[in-house]
Amino acid sequence: MATLVLLHPLTAALVNLDTRARVLHWWFIQITVANLVVIILMVLVFVAALLIPFRGPGSKR
Amino acid sequence: MTTAAEEDASRLETDDEWTVRLRHVALEKLPPEQLLPATQPAYVASWIYVFGVLTVSALVVIIASGAVLTIFGPSWWHTSTAGHFVNSIHIWSVEVFFFTMVVHLWGKFFMAAWRGRRRATWITGVVAVLAAVGAALTGYLSQQNFDSQWISTQAKDGINATGAGAFFNVLDFGQMLMWHIMLLPLIVSFIVAIHVLLVRIRGVVPPFAESSEGS
Amino acid sequence: MTRKAFNPDRDVAEWNGPKVPYDLLKEFAIAMVVVTLVVVGLAVVFSSPDDPAVTLQSWAQNSPVDFAQTALSELDGSSGTAQYGPPYNAGGAPQSVAGISPERWVGVHIPVNTAQDFVFGPLATLAGAPGVHRAVAIYQAASDSQKAAWATAYGNALASARTVDGHVVVARGHFGPVALMIQSLTAMAERGGLSGPLPASSQFSSVDQTKPLLFLSDGSYFAGLGSARNLTGDQWGMMNETGNYPGQAWLWLYTMWYQVPPIKSSSSADLLVWMIMIALTAVLALVPFIPGLRSIPRWTRVYRLIWRNHYRQAT
Structure with missing residues (x-):
């Protein structure tokens, strides 16, 4: 349990998201800002994965 | 070098044993070099290839944090800050899991x-x-x-x-x-x-x- | 031997070209470290939501009139649960699309009798209240039209009820035994006395919350809490989480169908949406077999980007 006790100061959120949800309305679409951020990040990460040159274990040379 | 005992064992082995048959099929379909290969085809060179393994990694974190929550029981995370922290790990690893899985799916579709x-x-x-x-x-x-x-x-x-x-x-x-x-x-x-x-x-x-x- | 013609969206010549060193285990190890760091980082920065559960007690204390109105609707059979139909009871019309009605086929499997389970049952456990037990007996012995008359009168009175010191106060009227029954139940809930009698079984500690949850969801109080948190169906709530946390964003398509006419106003919306989602999921799983759909990757040419090194070397 010692390690869990050490984690104690980390268990309170640095950024408090327990606030009233922010929601965007557009036409018939309703989405929370949090979900929209996740979806936009997903698209950005996908595009970045396609565009950024690969320097991993298979890149060689 | 094979010992006498090992030679004995291979002599007793027959092809109508289920166990032997399974081993033959497994070795034929998936020889060790193919299960754990040291190389990949030269075209495997894009960041999109890492999203499968990232998804599996997130699944490992989900199961590990879920195991900790299981050890302490379903009420623990409501009453203990350590428990709440493990719950946070659990839920965020789920978000990461779905995130990487979707990117993996998109990548595999376009390939x-x-x-x-x-x-x-x-x-x-x-x-x-x-x-x-x-x-x-x-x-x-x-x-x-x-x-x-x-x-x-x-x-x-x-x-x-x-x-x-x-x-x-x-x-x-x-x-x-x-x-x-x-x-x-x-x-x-x-x-x-x-x-x-x-x-x-x-x-x-x-x-x-x-x-x-x-x- | 005949062989199907080569189809570029289904077939590919196996690779005989060059290979490069690629350490899968090392990749996995690095991925584990990266994912663990990202997850721990998110947990430290954002923590996780844990809005306290609503109890029948907190409901009765915060909104006693709504509790009383809901209890009355459970008694006279007008509540959402009483009118639900299968799998709970024979109350309402099961959802049905083009003669397909799995709800009806399966029938009642989790029987819920709202008057018995939510009103008579809990009141019967009330000790030292012979007046209440007598009221229940009078109610149960009355004719259906008499019961309805009492319930209607009390319902009208509740509609303009006031709350004094947490107690429901209504104008005088011909309520028969109904007022005493509902007031006793509300008082019982306010004291926290309803957590015991309601659960589904007589086990010492029940983990089945079916009945209290059905009771809770019949009231406006619970619905109001959900609506204030943007969680209701017409708010695309299935993909939302309490607070400003991301939720089950992967349910976006499922929750979207509920906003689309004519599903939006259909009484069989749930069944329609599930049918659509099952069909679309089958399409996703069977993409490799569906002409046109399986050609999209080749037509969009996104793959040129993924394999750009390969094509550069090939030319």
Whole structure:
């Protein structure tokens, strides 16, 4: 349990998201800002994965 | 160097033993060099290839943090800051899991990764998504807070409409918890294992041939 | 032997070209470290939501009139649960699309009798209240029209009820035994006395919350809490989480169908949406077999980007 006790100061959120949800309305679409951020990040990460040159274990040379 | 005992064993071995047959099939379909290869085809050079392994890694974190929550029981995370922290790890690893899985799915779609007898790999991937959605839903239902109360009363209507609600009662915390910590982790892990083995058996899909492009 | 013609969206020549060193285990190890760091980082920065559960007690204390109105609707059979139909009871019309009605086929499997389970049952456990037990007996012995008359009168009175010191106060009227029954039940809930009698079984500690949750969801109080948190169906609530946390964003398509006419106003919306989602999921799983759909990757040419090194070397 010692390690869990050490984690104690980390268990309170640095950024408090327990606030009233922010929601965007557009036409018939309703989405929370949090979900929209996740979806936009997903698209950005996908595009970045396609565009950024690969320097991993298979890149060689 | 083989010992006399080993020679004895190989002499006693017959091909109609189930165990021997399984070993032959396994070695033929998936020799060790193919199961754990040291090389990949030269075309495997893009960041999009890392999202499969990232998804598996997130699944490992989900199962590890879920195991800690299991050890201390379903009430622990409501009353202990350490428990709440482990719960935070658990839920964020789920968000990361779905995030990387979706990017992986998009990538595999645009590679048409089902080509060349790889259709079963695609289908097991889709089944893994479905099982993961079920695992996530039962997890949300196991929270014992306002969120789980709300989600259960909302989800019941859809599931009741399919007829499944009579047996899969989302309002029954005990039943949902047991699905969440026993059946669904097994199912997800099993399908993911099959999926990964299929990738190793068939290999990573080659690019479209230049001649077939746009035709 | 005949062989199907080569189809670029289904077939591919196996790779005989060059290979490069690629350490899968090392990749996995690095991925584990990266994912663990990202997850721990997110957990430290954002923590996780845990809005306290609503109890029948907190409901009765915060909104006693709504509790009383809901209890009355459970008694006279007008509540959402009483009118639900299968799998709970024979109350309402099961959802049905083109003669397909799995709800009806399966029938009642989790029997719920709202008057018995939510009103008579809990009141019967009330000790030292012979007046209440007598009221229940009078109610149960009355004719259906008499019961309805009492319930209607009390319902009208509750509609303009006031709350004094947490107690429901209504104008005088001909309520028969109904007022005493509902007031006793509300008082019982306010004291926290309803957590015991309601659960589904007589086990010492029940983990099945079906009945209290059905009772809770019949009231406006619970619905109001959900609506204030943007969680209701017409708010695309299935993909939302309490607070400003991301939720089950992967349910976006499922929750979207509920906003689309004519599903939006259909009494069999749930069944329709599930049918659509099952069909679409089958399409996703069977993409490799569906002409046109399986050609999209080749037509969009996104793969040129993924394999750009390969094509550069090939030319």
